[in-house]
Amino acid sequence: MAGRLGCLRFLSNTSSLLSKKSPVLNQTPVSTRCMHFNYVPDTPAREHGETTRMNLFQSITSALDIALAKDSSAVLFGEDVAFGGVFRCSVGLKEKYGSDRVFNSPLSEQGIVAFGIGVALTGATAIAEIQFADYIFPGFDQIRNEAAMYRYRSGNEFDCGKLTIRTPCSAVGHGSLYHSQSVEAFFAHCPGLKIVMPRGPIQAKGLLLSCIQDNNPCIFFEPKILYRSAIEEVPIGDYTLPLSKAEVILEGNDVTLIGWGTQVHVLREVAALAQQKFNVSCEVVDLCTILPWDRETVAQSVKKTGRVLISHEAPITMGFGAELAATIQQECFLHLEAPVERVCGHDTPFPHVFEAFYLPDKWRCIEAVKRLISY
Amino acid sequence: MILATFVSSLKRQSNSWVLGAIQGCHMSTAAQATHTVTPYKLHRLDNGPSTQITYTREEALKYYRQMRTIRVMETTAGNLYKAKIIRGFCHLYSGQEAIAVGMEASITPEDSIITAYRAHGWTYVRGVSVHSVLAELTGRKTGCAHGKGGSMHMYAKNFYGGNGIVGAQVPLGAGIALAHKYKGENNICIALYGDGAANQGQIFEAYNMAKLWDLPCIFVCENNGFGMGTSAERASACTTYYTRGDYVPGIWVDGMDVLAVKEATRFAKDYVLKHGPILIEAATYRYHGHSMSDPGTSYRTREEIQEVRQKRDPIGKFTDVIVNSNLVTKEEIKKIEDEIKKEVGDAAELSKSDPELPAEALYTHVYSNPPPGYKIRGCDDTISVLAK
Numbered sequence: 001m002a003g004r005l006g007c008l009r010f011l012s013n014t015s016s017l018l019s020k021k022s023p024v025l026n027q028t029p030v031s032t033r034c035m036h037f038n039y040v041p042d043t044p045a046r047e048h049g050e051t052t053r054m055n056l057f058q059s060i061t062s063a064l065d066i067a068l069a070k071d072s073s074a075v076l077f078g079e080d081v082a083f084g085g086v087f088r089c090s091v092g093l094k095e096k097y098g099s100d101r102v103f104n105s106p107l108s109e110q111g112i113v114a115f116g117i118g119v120a121l122t123g124a125t126a127i128a129e130i131q132f133a134d135y136i137f138p139g140f141d142q143i144r145n146e147a148a149m150y151r152y153r154s155g156n157e158f159d160c161g162k163l164t165i166r167t168p169c170s171a172v173g174h175g176s177l178y179h180s181q182s183v184e185a186f187f188a189h190c191p192g193l194k195i196v197m198p199r200g201p202i203q204a205k206g207l208l209l210s211c212i213q214d215n216n217p218c219i220f221f222e223p224k225i226l227y228r229s230a231i232e233e234v235p236i237g238d239y240t241l242p243l244s245k246a247e248v249i250l251e252g253n254d255v256t257l258i259g260w261g262t263q264v265h266v267l268r269e270v271a272a273l274a275q276q277k278f279n280v281s282c283e284v285v286d287l288c289t290i291l292p293w294d295r296e297t298v299a300q301s302v303k304k305t306g307r308v309l310i311s312h313e314a315p316i317t318m319g320f321g322a323e324l325a326a327t328i329q330q331e332c333f334l335h336l337e338a339p340v341e342r343v344c345g346h347d348t349p350f351p352h353v354f355e356a357f358y359l360p361d362k363w364r365c366i367e368a369v370k371r372l373i374s375y
Numbered sequence: 376m377i378l379a380t381f382v383s384s385l386k387r388q389s390n391s392w393v394l395g396a397i398q399g400c401h402m403s404t405a406a407q408a409t410h411t412v413t414p415y416k417l418h419r420l421d422n423g424p425s426t427q428i429t430y431t432r433e434e435a436l437k438y439y440r441q442m443r444t445i446r447v448m449e450t451t452a453g454n455l456y457k458a459k460i461i462r463g464f465c466h467l468y469s470g471q472e473a474i475a476v477g478m479e480a481s482i483t484p485e486d487s488i489i490t491a492y493r494a495h496g497w498t499y500v501r502g503v504s505v506h507s508v509l510a511e512l513t514g515r516k517t518g519c520a521h522g523k524g525g526s527m528h529m530y531a532k533n534f535y536g537g538n539g540i541v542g543a544q545v546p547l548g549a550g551i552a553l554a555h556k557y558k559g560e561n562n563i564c565i566a567l568y569g570d571g572a573a574n575q576g577q578i579f580e581a582y583n584m585a586k587l588w589d590l591p592c593i594f595v596c597e598n599n600g601f602g603m604g605t606s607a608e609r610a611s612a613c614t615t616y617y618t619r620g621d622y623v624p625g626i627w628v629d630g631m632d633v634l635a636v637k638e639a640t641r642f643a644k645d646y647v648l649k650h651g652p653i654l655i656e657a658a659t660y661r662y663h664g665h666s667m668s669d670p671g672t673s674y675r676t677r678e679e680i681q682e683v684r685q686k687r688d689p690i691g692k693f694t695d696v697i698v699n700s701n702l703v704t705k706e707e708i709k710k711i712e713d714e715i716k717k718e719v720g721d722a723a724e725l726s727k728s729d730p731e732l733p734a735e736a737l738y739t740h741v742y743s744n745p746p747p748g749y750k751i752r753g754c755d756d757t758i759s760v761l762a763k
Contacts, residue, residue, distance in 0.1 A: 080604040083674060106574035106610040107541050107602045131603075135540065138575070176463030176525050178539035316752055346737070346753035352463050352525040353514030354737040 035173065035225060036361050037265040041232035042202045042249075048235035057227040059201035059234045060089040060166070063208040064127065066238045068097045071125050074212070076102045078112055078129025078166075086131060087168055087227050113139030113165065117147050120160035120217070127212060133169035133221060134178045140186070147217040148192035161215035166208070168224035169197070170262050170313050171350075171359055175224075180350040182261070182314040187219055188291045188323065194243060195290040197221040197261040200230045206241030207288065214243060223261040246294035248301060252283035255372055256301040256308040258324060260287040263311050263360065270309075270365040277366070280373055290320055298324065299331045306337035307372040311360045316344035338375035341368040407431045408700035412635035416627035418618040418654075423626055424642035428634045435697040438480065438633045440711055442472040442690045445496040447719045448505050449663075452495065452512055452526075456667045460727060461512045463525035468496035470662040473689035474597055475500045477636025478565060482644060487555065489535040489548040490567040492527035493597075493661075497567075501534040505719050509726035517729045523736065542568055542575030545594065549585045552592035552652075563591040563647050565640075571602020573616050582620045582652070589651030593643045594620065596654065597630065599661040604674045617656035624650075630657030631689040634696075660687065 044051045054062065068074050076090060076097075082104040084091035094102040105112050112128050113136075119126035130136045136143075143165070151159035170182045187195050194216050198204035204222065211218035249264065250271055257267040264286045271282035283301050287293055302308045308328055310321035325340040343360040351358050407429055415423045449467040456465045468475070471493070478488075479500040490497050498508050503519045511518030511529055519529050520537075529537040535551060538544035548566020555562045568578065573596050585592045596616040600607055607614045617625030624646075628639040636657060643653045660683045664671030671680070684691075697703045738751040 079602075083604055086604070086669070104605045104609060106605075107571040108574045108576065110576055111574075138540070138542075138577070174459075174462040176527075178527065179464055347751050348737060348741050351737050352523055352528075353732060354734070355462075357734060357737055 035229060036171075036356070036359055037262065037269055039200070039226070039230045039265055040268060041230075042200050044202050044233050044235050045239075048206075048239040049237045051233040051235050053231060054201050054234040055228050056198075056201045056204050056222065056230045057087050057089045059205040060208060060222065061091060061093070062234065062236065063205040063212070064090060064093060065096070067125070067127065067209060067212045068093060068101060070238065071212075073123070073162075074101070074125035074127060075119060076127045076129070077105050077115070079105055079107055079131045081105070081129050085129060087222075087224060089129070089166070089222075089227075109135055109138040110142055113142040114146065116163045116165065117142060117150070117160045117217075120163035121150070121158055123162060125162045125212060126160075126164070128163065128165045130165060130167040132179055132224075133167045133183045134181045136165075136167055136183065139165075143187065143193070143217075143219070144190050148190040150192075151216075152192060159215070160217050163217040164208070164211045164220055165218070166220045166222060168227070169221040170223040170225065171355060172225045173355070175350070175355075176352045177350050180355070182221075182312065182345070184219075184221055184260075184290050185314055185318060185320045188320050190291075192216070193291060194218040195221070196243060196288065197223065197290060198288070199223075199261060199264040199286050200226065201232050201234045203241060203288065205234055206239050207243065209238065210240040210243050213240065218243075221261065225262055241288075244289045244292050244294055246288055246297040247286045248283060248297065249286050250282065250284040252281035252305065254281045254305055254307065255369055256283045256285060256298075256305045257365070257369075258285045258287060258298060258308065258310045258321075259312060260290060261313075263313060266360070266362050266365065267309075267311060269362045270369060273362060273366050274369050278370070278373065280369065282369070287324075293324075295327060295331065298328065302328050302332045303335045306335050307375075308336075309341045309343060309365060309368050309372060311343045311365055311368075313345050313359060315347045316342055317347050319344050338372045341372055343368045404701035405432065406702075408435075408697075408702050410634050410696060410700075412632055412638065413629040415635075415639065416615075416617060418615075418620075418625035419622075420624045420626065424628075424635075424638045428638050430634060432702045434480070435702045436707070436711070438476050438637075439690070439693060439697065439703070439708070440715065441476045441479075441500060442633065442693065443712060444505060444715050444719065445469075445472045445475065445499055446690060447715050448499065448508060448722075449495060451719050451723050452509060453663065453667065455509070455512065455723065455726070461526070462514065463512075463527075464492075465512065465526045465667045466493040466495075466665065467661070467663040467667075468493050470683070470689070471597060471599060471630065471659045472496055473633035473636055473693070474595070474630050474657045474659060477633040478595070478640045480633075480637045481640035482563065482565070484533060485560070486562045486644070487533045487535065487548075487551045487564040488567070489544045489551060489564065490537065491541065491544055491569060491572060492537070492539055493569070494527065494529050494537040498529040498531060498534065498537065501531040503529065503531045503534075504722070506722035506725050509719075509722050510729050513726045513729075514732065515726060515729035516732055517725070521736070522732050523740065542572035542578050544568065545572070545575075545578050546581040546584070548594070549581045549590055549592050549652075552585065552590040552647075553588065556588075556591055561648065563593060563644050565593045565595055567595040567597055569602060570596060570598040570600065570607045570614075570616060571605070571610060573598075573619060574602070574611055582623050582654075585652035586620075586623050591647040592652045593640070593647055594623070594652060594654045596656045597659055598656055599659050601661070601665070601674065603665045604669065606674065615656070617654055620652070620654040623652050623654050625654035625656065627656045627658065630659035631687045631692065633689060633693055659689075
């Protein structure tokens with residue numbers, strides 16, 4: 001919990017700070033921050049009505065606003081949440097709904113999670129924020145041993161289904177060891193939880209509203225690099241998108257590329273590159289919900305293409321890709337033309353200066369595509 | 376009236392000091408002085424540290440130099456971060472210098488320290504050069520963790536870091552103290568955390584075990600008023616942090632006064648070696664935001680920061696104290712400042728030009744003595760190398 005506070009906000013503040021004279025700055029070329037992908041906006045569904053331009057953090061705010069407005073039992077809390085949150089996801093909500101519904105918690109992740117479970121046990125809607133996914137682990141015991149099991153162990157007498165934990169995750173370009181981790185696989189080992197990771201603002205809003213309404217405890221991972229960089233037309237009204245439903249965002253015939261969160265955008269570029277360089281047609285599948293995941297959509301795609309690449313930022317060993325690969329080989333064995341490929345983070349801690357080498361970027365992915373088509 | 380007379384006599388003197396400096400002759404008028412500190416507050420203690428502290432000119436020069444070096448180093452680190460030469464996260468210690476410097480002054484290199492992520496100043500007082508701190512921040516080989524840790528992760532002998540998870544270092548500190556006791560060493564561990572971390576559950580687990588086993592551990596709450604963006608009052612049901620160990624005795628000390636911190640630490644070290652753990656709350660302030668991405672002005676006013684800088688600044692106040700007691704001259708202060716500026720400036724240059732880590736450093740230090748033939752599993756076999 002360390003480093004916290006507004007990873008991306010520095011971008012907007014930097015210019016004014018840079019203008020101050022500094023001997024260090026004057027002698028140093030300013031390196032530019034580069035993202036390892038380009039964001040391609042999604043198109044909003046017509047039935048979801050009027051839209052406006054939002055980035056991902058604004059679409060989260062919009063979802064939270066709707067949830068608080070239509071459910072008087074809903075409360076929103078976490079570290080620094082009342083003044084807008086370090087990623088600005090809750091700006092204006094305390095003013096609108098009052099400090100008894102939108103409030104700061106102490107720096108106490110276990111407390112935040114456990115408090116949320118308690119609130120949800122009574123049937124009220126608890127929306128808790130853990131400031132960075134890297135810092136969720138003091139709350140891991142509560143999530144695994146209380147939240148995930150309450151319903152089962154009480155024979156459905158009690159549950160904390162109205163708990164949603166939001167937390168920013170994944171690489172941001174400079175986050176280093178404790179502001180970059182993708183931790184979804186740890187929680188994917190806990191039956192009873194739902195785990196969701198959106199790829200953009202439209203999806204984030206619809207999936208978050210689904211999580212909040214869903215009667216199971218949900219962990220909603222928000223790829224923090226997308227907070228400001230992902231911008232698109234987002235429906236302003238209330239809408240939900242289905243959980244446990246993967247989405248084919250690009251249809252193709254030769255290779256299936258599966259990812260979630262930020263990595264979907266990398267895979268989209270891989271598909272374009274494969275088409276351009278090798279005339280290979282890739283189908284890109286966004287898993288969207290990691291637990292329980294959509295086996296049918298995945299299997300359908302793999303059966304069509306016979307080749308599959310799974311890619312995620314988390315370390316390869318026991319990453320969620322391992323579960324996908326195992327299931328795919330079982331369900332699609334006779335359809336496979338090549339062994340399932342995984343391109344993931346390495347089995348190291350998330351590195352300080354080697355982020356670019358660690359990430360499963362499009363070049364590593366395209367190498368895997370080459371292996372798949374030449375097997 | 377007396378003060379005015381004193382100041383005017385200082386002014387007269389300082390004219391002659393300027394002359395002396397020009398002639399290459401530094402004058403100081405006293406070898407030692409006595410300083411009265413803001414009274415301590417005590418919890419479950421009959422007697423506390425002394426409020427009258429006698430200290431020497433050499434000590435004054437040393438503490439001044441250390442505090443000023445940290446300040447300049449942190450300003451430089453901030454600039455390097457804004458220039459995107461420093462990656463990762465970056466938490467500056469400016470405003471809190473008197474705590475690291477005062478505590479280090481009362482312990483030995485064999486005593487242990489473990490702290491949170493605001494670690495640059497502590498790393499420096501534990502003997503790591505400014506260059507090695509800055510090079511760690513820029514991710515160079517010459518950094519104190521070979522560039523692999525960055526801002527939150529700096530280490531030195533008997534300095535256990537530099538820890539990223541809020542509060543997680545505190546039970547570790549109790550464990551280090553247990554090791555000192557078990558090995559029969561006459562040493563202690565200082566485990567530091569902030570007012571924000573004071574609300575983490577594991578802090579209380581650490582208090583309990585330390586008291587249960589009478590461990591030589593000083594728990595130190597560096598209360599800078601804000602846990603990230605939330606003020607102490609809005610995060611803690613009880614803000615008298617020195618009492619929060621309940622059955623662990625506590626001392627409140629003015630953390631902006633290096634001499635008070637030094638004396639409280641001397642008292643505490645003596646105490647924990649005889650009686651088991653103690654808690655020190657050092658009241659301080661951080662000038663910068665929580666991290667570099669926090670401008671630090673959305674939850675407090677600029678005026679508040681300015682007022683602390685003017686009235687409570689640990690370096691400014693200490694400068695006044697040592698100059699007014701004739702231990703050190705203004706010219707000497709100026710000379711030290713110039714030396715520090717140059718030292719830190721040179722270190723910053725080196726930290727930008729020093730060699731970067733080789734790519735295989737990505738794969739090293741994950742395991743010690745891995746099984747034969749073990750490879751760190753990466754997705755690209757061509758860059759996968761043997762673990763070292």
